[in-house]
Amino acid sequence: MKPTTRLLLSSAAMALALTGMAPAQEVAREDTVIFDLDRTIRDPENFNWFTSGTKRQHGAHQAMWEPLFILNYETGEMDPWLATAMEPNEDFSEWTLSLREGVEWSDGEAFNADDVVFTVGMVLENEELSEREAATMRAQVAAVEKIDDLTVRFTLNSPNPRFHVENFGVRIFGSFLIMPEHVWAGEDPATFAFYPPIGTGPYTYSSADTNRAIWDRNDNWWGAATGFMDLPEPARLIWLETGGEESRAQLMLANQMDIAHSVSIGTFEAIQAQNPNVISWHDGYPFAWPDPCARQLEINTTVAPWDDPAMRRAVGLIIDRTQIVNIAYEGTTVPSSTMFAEYGSMRPFIDAVVAAGHGLPATGDVEAAQALIEAAGYTMGSDGIYERDGEDLAVSIHVNSASTEYTRTIDMVVEQLNRAGINARSVPVENGVFWGEVLPFGAFEMSYSWLSCGSVNEPWTSMSRYTTASVVPVGERSPGFNNTARWDGDAAAAYTAIVEEMGTMALDDPALPGMVAEAYGHLAGELPFIPLVQAAKLIPMNTTYWTGWPTAENNYNHPAFWWNHTHQIIHNLERAE
CATH class of the missing domain: 3.10.105.10 (Dipeptide-binding Protein; Domain 3)
Structure with missing residues (x-):
């Protein structure tokens, strides 16, 4: 059951207790989802994901930057998101991308083929953009061209039947993210901080510090306006650095965290014994979700x-x-x-x-x-x-x-x-x-x-x-x-x-x-x-305020909430009764 007292302390206000900073605005706890952040944000005002060391798992690619497709681990299918299809020619040396109509950046500008061609071209021309997805794109693509506002053709250096999933499908962790041409044009891509950032996602940047980032829902999100998908229920998302397993456990027990990074079985059982609203991928042993890297x-x-x-x-x-x-x-x-x-x-x-x-x-x-x-x-x-x-x-x-x-x-x-x-x-x-x-x-x-x-x-x-x-x-x-x-x-x-x-x-x-x-x-x-064995990620998920978390029985996709597919998780969350 939920606590009987309506807790108006937002997760930003909780961060206040840890950082001494005032929250941007008051949002009810039951309207907020609090995600675990397992690392310090080195530069809270740098959102240039192309450069090594700039992280995006503090909400940037889970809430703000949407992928073109999301790979479903259960079916192997590519669920369309910003794009609707990507088809190869006969020998897989060319791929044609079809974008979804009506997508907009959060500032109201249209998202279209110009953004795709600009972003890919920028990476092809700048070897200093060294992040993995950028380097992969540069190694694989010979040329990119706009066919029309919603169609882009990629010509590859060599045939590749996996080009779409390797680059745009959130195969593991992330995908190649498209940036807004109207913001990036004329900037030095190696040094541009892209601050404040914008994206096409249903959440916009509110504030950040080295130990937390806050994202607020954009009620004018293109997806709801076009009928692609309803607005997600959470009004605010927080990524909060916990500092380790003991802190995660304490926050889970206090219902001040909704999903956390992997913990040991002893810690999980201790949490669940005191807070039965906390669940995991499996309802019993082995509890954990197997991540892609088997041992x-x-x-x-x-x-x-x-x-x-x-x-x-x-x-x-x-x-x-x-x-x-x-x-x-x-x-x-x-x-x-x-x-x-x-x-x-x-x-x-x-x-x-x-x-x-x-x-x-x-x-x-x-x-x-x-x-x-x-x-x-x-x-x-x-x-x-x-x-x-x-x-x-x-x-x-x-x-x-x-x-x-x-x-x-x-x-x-x-x-x-x-x-x-x-x-x-x-x-x-x-x-x-x-x-x-x-x-x-x-x-x-x-x-x-x-x-x-x-x-x-x-x-x-x-x-x-x-x-x-x-x-x-x-x-x-x-x-x-x-x-x-x-x-x-x-x-x-x-x-x-x-x-x-x-x-x-x-x-x-x-x-x-x-x-x-x-x-x-x-x-x-x-x-x-x-x-030897499958990898084990025992991820605690708290149903006190939010239900709809991915589980082995509710397997719409997997629970690695630091990945780019987390958009699916957020859209599946519902307020607990």
Whole structure:
């Protein structure tokens, strides 16, 4: 139930208690949605998203800047938003974008093809605009042209069946955002702060500081005026920096936060015990939503004895994923059956791999693993560790020390390997060293990561990360963290040939699942990496004031509210009765 006292303290007023700043205006708590912000806003008066370091997840791309499309993780479909369609030519070298009629910027100017052509052209001409989506656009597009006010044609540098979803579909986190030509024209795009900002979304910028941003509803929003969609119910949105898990919990308990970043199962259960209005993606275990980056064990295939596929398969057989779930994750995730994130849109490919016999077991088979080890010439020593030629079978596993999730998982893997006869040890390293030196340069025997991340609606994006095109010697940087295992040889070449052909095919080509299974056979036989478990994001959502949050049962899309698709979440929110 709601508190009996009508709480008129807006979230801006709550920020007052934290910052000493006065709220811009009074808005009832029940008209306000308060979102968790997991980072400080470095420059509250800089909204130039094209430049590195300028963040947009403090409401800018969730409430103000709308995407052209929003990818639905369950169906794999591209839900139209500012655009209505995007169609390729026969070989995917040209794409034609159709914009929605009647879209306006919040200052009343029309949003049209001129804005799209201007924004893309600006990025193509300015290499200093370095944010990921800008760099991707520059790498893929040769030319952009206006056909008419609502139609734009893109000519690509090379054919790409995934161009629309990679750039405009909010595939992961964000999308390429179109800016208003009438504001940006004549400005230096590398230094223009775009302050105060405007967008096409149903909320306009009100104020911001380093620890919060406030957005107020624009009752003249184009979407309601054209009948595209009703105005969202919340009158105000606040992104508030919480400072950590304990603060999130306290704000949830006090009903002064409506959705928070991931917390541990212990914290979530403590919150829910005192505030039963707080829910999660699943109503019970595993509670958490799986984010796109499933966890895995990387193996350096150039280092003996792990250059032997049989020895890598032995490690794969030893690992007990269910035990990792139960102990390291306290039941908040599930074992991975393949390299892929387990979304509805990925189900045809996962099912094809499993049906072909390449799926991973949830538990280990130590006896089968030991048979492979012994076939490689190892014998069990009196200390319970295998040895050969007077040397123990040993391995060091590097792990990023930035999170207890990572270290607890590898501690569990180390324990499993030691029990099976491999002298394993964890090597925790600082975040910068892990990502800057260990992984990219192959300075590891094994390591913990999520480098098959990428595929959320089609298989090529993740599978292409392990082709022979990315093989470089140890000591050279792996391009884009791809194939850090340095997997090469006949099986890798056969895998690469299939994956490269997949890369030329339409995303809905019926031949794809079978090709995925065929390629996966080479991967499963050699195991350059070992999938472990799905990633776990236990996101608390408070229904005291607002209902309609995305859940596994109300799966209109996923709950990552720091992403550009959050427009869908906001439009689905309804005042609690």
